[in-house]
Amino acid sequence: MKPRKQFPGATAYFDRHRKRRWRFRRGGFSAELGSDYGSEEFIQRYEDAVNGHKSRRRIGAERTKPYSVSQLIALWYRSPEFLDLAPSTQKVYRGIVEKFREEHGDKPVRLMQRRHVQMLLAEKARTPTAANNLRKRLIQLMDFAISLDWRNDNPARTTKPFRVGGEGFHTWDEDELAQFYETHKSGTLAHTAVTLMLYTGAARVDAVKLGPQNVSDGKIEYRRQKTQRTGGVLVSIPIHPDLAEVLNKLPKDRPFLATHKGRARSPGGLGNLMQQWTEEAKLPQCSAHGLRKACARRLAEAGATAHEIGAVTGHKTLALVQRYTEAAGREGMANSAIEKLIARPNGDRNMANLPERFVKSNTKPKQGKDIL
Structure with missing residues (x-):
């Protein structure tokens, strides 16, 4: 080296x-x-x-x-x-x-x-x-x-750190994604950038470097810049059909998000464009990093395990994956949890098998003791 x-x-x-x-x-x-x-x-x-x-x-x-x-x-x-x-x-x-x-x-x-x-x-x-x-x-x-x-x-x-409110960068929801795509149609750089980051979970610094050279056997493969110096694991992601449809229309001799001159775009430049694109779509709360979180959210809602999500996002620790997926489908999971509590598959109430001494209470007070 x-x-x-x-x-x-x-x-x-x-x-x-x-x-x-x-x-x-x-x-x-x-x-x-x-x-x-x-x-x-x-x-x-x-x-x-x-x-x-x-x-x-x-x-x-x-x-x-x-x-x-x-x-x-x-x-x-x-x-x-x-x-x-x-x-x-x-x-x-x-x-x-x-x-x-x-x-x-x-x-x-x-x-x-x-x-x-x-x-x-x-x-x-x-x-x-x-x-x-x-x-x-x-x-x-x-x-x-x-x-x-x-x-x-x-x-x-x-000294003690300050408590930081909120959950960090806003995670895009499905309505926001639909609103963005309604503003930025297929074929535009904005549409390509969001689709690439949404279906790979790549950070800006990695997304700007991705290109045809990273495609192999129907997968996008790369090493995250953040972990590259410490021998970070190889991220290998099967290309989703929606992403494949976008990538197949791009030139094969330059990065996916290249400039007009065919050169790799800078992470800062992509960030500035993302701010412009989200404002045009009336989504000022959304950002490039929020797409990374949206990718993790979608995977969690689809039932992917923390290890599976980490394999896509390139996280080395599950604690970071948990931070990204805390709000994933809370309402749906809460509904599912209560449904499991209310009834079993055969329609019987799913009450815990409590010991008989707790189910059948003794109404006769014990002699010689006060009842409070």
Whole structure:
């Protein structure tokens, strides 16, 4: 396996004085990183570039303070724990950590106390999910500080997460799917995208990569990006007839959800399109991730076991499958449960075989004892 670059996107070049320098490039964006590869200043300029803006720092200016939050974050970005994360996960973590770094980067790591973490989380009380995400990253950072012998304890671990209401992303129901298909007819990219994700349970990051190369013997096969680095199991799903009807009309030389130029679409781009499509269908509560949950819901309502559902969605633990299928057919299952209680197949009442001493009560009070 080819080793992952420590600073993806950074390339070297020689200036007019034949001095080796480094530049970050991604798409049409570029930013200078300096000549001191791997230094604290280089890392800070690299992080600025990754987040889409050019650093205003001058080489040698604003050196990172030793044992500060900023230095801890810079070292964490170079740690195996961080580098082993998927690029998409790294990007999400950076977005959270960099906001924290901007406000508290110059503060000593050893001085952080539990009350400081609680105050940081309290500032995000109106957005409990964001508060909990920050708490998770602080726990990771403080654990890393312990590994560096900068601290002996982790104050973030002693705090409690916020309770998050609701059930996460909304699960599409059948009426919403019908309404979407009524707006976006067969042959449109919107129709293709929703059908693909609905009948595969694929996440956006995986759906954009699926194409004819993933079809084999009437099945779609792929490995989820989220679990690929840990040797995730192969997801192999028989192609449903409704999905086959859509895929058979697509070109065979490009991904199923390709751009007009035939290139793979980005997960973010698909997300933006999904938001546009659902608004056009007057379904603002629906999202791409909700289709993944809808796939699991349909399977649960059809009687599939948790293991069978996990084989389709690619989940490695049944606990996650349970989260996706909690609301699956509750009303129907409740009706079925009560029907089983009311009558047996032969029409007799399905009363439990209680012991005779509970069925036949003794109406004669025992002598010598008060009856309350």
